[in-house]
Amino acid sequence: MPATTRSVCPFDCPDACGLLVTVENGRATAVSGDPDHPITRGLLCPKMSHYEDTVHSPRRLTTPLRRVGSKGAGEFEPISWEEAIATICSRWQVTIADHGAEAILPYSYAGTMGLVQRNAGHAFFNKIGASQLERTICSPAKDAGWKALMGVTPAMDPAEVEGSDLVILWGINAAATSIHGMRDATSARRGGARLWAIDTYRTPTCDAADEAFLIRPGSDGALALGMLHVIERERLLDRDFISANVLGFEELTAQILPDCSPAQMSAICGLSAGVIERLAREYARATAPFIRLGSGLTRYGNGAMTVRTISCLPAAVGAWAKPGGGIFLGTSTGGAFPLQTVTREDFITDDPRLVSMNQLGAALTELADPPVMSLYVYHSNPAAIAPDQNAVIRGLEREELFTVVHERFMTDTARYADIVLPATSSLEHPDLYRCYGSYHAQRCSAAIPPVGKAKSNWEVFCLLAAGMGWDEPFFRLSADELIELLLVDENPWRTAAVTERLRHGEPVMLTPHTEPKKEWLTPSGKIEVLNVREGEPLPRLLPTHAERDGYPLRLQPATTPFALNSSFYEQGDLRSKQNCMELQMNRVDADARNLADGQTVTACNDLGTVRFTLRISERVPAGTVVTEGVWWREFIPGDRSVNALTSQRLTDGGRGSTLYDVTVEVRG
């Protein structure tokens, strides 16, 4: 008899959807959205609608493997778990004896978002004394920009969008990356709100908006400054709100805004001065304007400043004081669960070095002291997703580098491994999930047994701890016992009743530690437009990195509804919906280069060369080219994908990646 069990989507997406999984004879046969989940309400994205095809894909790795061919050739032979663990531990013991434990580098990010399995390696690598990985590939610049202005003020409830009369989806293709945010925005529109989209090319989100405004990549801060200039010049500021709630708006007005006229900002962002003026007036005159900000606009050299500048807009017009008004970047529920009970920072004895995950290529090739002699990758695919792919692959090709990859599929990274370990999918292990698109959380149990000999992250680290001869009781706990540690304490984020519902697998809403929009958790108690603790005390115009690189086209790596970074390429149906690894280009740029739709083209810059199929599209403005998704090498025309063109440079705040800050030339 089929049975239905609750689970949670584990992928790096704001929503952590509630799933209903149909199980027959130990196999997942169908997956649907949980209609009783407060955010999901039955709606899943196309990626997860057939998650059972991922879970039971014939491509799943089902047994440990040892490399028998050259690095990258993907030639392996099966071995037992015992042999795999013994090999890894004995290699690490030699590495530690010869070079010290810092010669071991873990690499992981958000391949699974569950608090236990995502963070399962921290305790192990803290105890062994490995180099620490600075996990900053996504959007730490967003946090840095918000913090500079708003301190630790919690995010507003994004559901407030329903009360807004002007919704702005700024730098977010919500139709692809935040489908429930998109549903709520279009619901507000049906209720009478206007919906604007601001982006760098015409995405499906733009199609669903009343108006779309296309700007040059990385120029969002210029647009915001131009709008602030007009709002101040035309006396559209909410002076009462500013005097009660904002620190330093006078300094911004006196020192920065005079040089940010619509004409000046037009030259940078590409919108006409008249359009900037209209945007400013309509924004300021809206009753409760709501901005939802994406993450992509932070992946530039000026990313933190961009967030800080745009976030001045609701302060300028007093949007925060109105139900439905404000700006939403994402929730942070870090206080809700005592994560240190899983990550065990207390195991750190020395002061291990920090390696940026955005500079893996440098870490593997610029042989520091000690050099990285072993790389352990789990639920991540750095050969595809890390910047500067050529440097990463040069590093992975080092014969003396001992690489272990724990994965569900033979990814681009796994092909370079010395040992490959088969990983469970989220349906095969328990976990506790929170999310960053709202305030909900949910615990789930395994819905099916492991596929083949797959093991979870936590199980493998327990085996490795035993293999290293450690007698630490922590590594004998089960994943469910770790979840209990996360639930055990008294916590203002969740009442005892909420915690009990969590224990029973129900989706619950957490309560932020302070009521959003009621007080500003900054040192001054005000929104700090002027923040003298920052290197840049005021928001101002900052250039991107790539402006100085000298290639004529801005390359925009972008999202697709049918993949999530390099995840989901195992599903042929989803792949075929993306067609192939395309480069979208405006006809003006194509004609100037004598290029035709459908031909293979080469995009290049100082870092690399990548072959794409050209798609001539009026959805992309002249001067910008777009590619969606992070393709696996086996499905692309050449042997390098988009990140052969992205750099290891970091953002202005938060040491984030600058994956969107790229210029290229394109040839036939």
Ligand code: SF4
């Ligand atoms: S990827 Fe996002 S939208 Fe899709 S099912 Fe998972 S959480 Fe929901």
